Amino acid sequence: MKPVNSDTELLQTRKHIHPNCIVCNKANPKGLNINYVLTEDGSGVTAVFDCDEQYEGYPGIIHGGVIASIFDGAMGNCMFAHGHSAVTVELTTRFRHPVQTGKCARITARITRVSRPLFLLEAELIQDCQVKATARAKFYEQPELQGS
Numbered sequence: 001m002k003p004v005n006s007d008t009e010l011l012q013t014r015k016h017i018h019p020n021c022i023v024c025n026k027a028n029p030k031g032l033n034i035n036y037v038l039t040e041d042g043s044g045v046t047a048v049f050d051c052d053e054q055y056e057g058y059p060g061i062i063h064g065g066v067i068a069s070i071f072d073g074a075m076g077n078c079m080f081a082h083g084h085s086a087v088t089v090e091l092t093t094r095f096r097h098p099v100q101t102g103k104c105a106r107i108t109a110r111i112t113r114v115s116r117p118l119f120l121l122e123a124e125l126i127q128d129c130q131v132k133a134t135a136r137a138k139f140y141e142q143p144e145l146q147g148s
């Protein structure tokens with residue numbers, strides 16, 4: 001599926017991304033400040049997460065809720081990148097291996113199926129060349145969120 005714009009800065013500049021988003025807005029001092037950009041082939045979005053220890057649950061392991069939030073943000077931004085505004089209606093995360101603090105991880109998300117108003121998306125987190133967590137979600141299109 002082609003994105004509406006190949007500009008990798010698109011995701012941070014589109015006015016309809018909520019200015020206070022807890023996951024992706026860099027201006028939110030209490031947020032995760034994740035910078036999602038389009039993948040090279042434009043089919044999805046990707047981001048690097050620094051896995052700072054402030055996000056740990058158990059010592060040395062990133063909290064699963066933080067990972068789920070980053071997946072949700074990735075898939076939401078993927079929707080925006082393809083010109084769809086939508087809300088999450090279902091999110092399933094599989095924590096395959098502990099995500100360690102102090103080592104960067106890469107998150108990638110893409111749309112896998114469209115059945116309007118529902119969109120199915122998948123995401124994965126890779127650290128140390130290993131897929132450590134995956135997610136699937138359903139998003140429900142809400143065009144009225146555009147421009148808010």
Ligand SMILES: CCCCCCCCCCCCCC(=O)SCCNC(=O)CCNC(=O)[C@H](O)C(C)(C)COP(=O)(O)OP(=O)(O)OC[C@H]1O[C@@H](n2cnc3c(N)ncnc32)[C@H](O)[C@@H]1OP(=O)(O)O
Nearest residue numbers: 056057058059061062063064065066094095096097098099
């Ligand atoms: C000291 C200071 C203390 C401070 C405390 C602070 C408190 C803070 C509290 C913070 C709280 C923060 C909380 C956090 O954020 S914890 C952080 C987020 N979670 C993780 O990092 C977990 C990462 N995952 C793993 O480590 C492995 O996957 C584990 C060890 C879990 C299993 O890996 P392993 O390679 O060993 O095996 P396997 O993958 O073949 O699976 C084996 C079995 O596991 C079951 N299973 C697996 N998947 C599912 C599933 N989807 N539904 C149902 N069951 C499932 C099932 O029985 C399966 O067996 P089978 O059915 O296949 O026979």
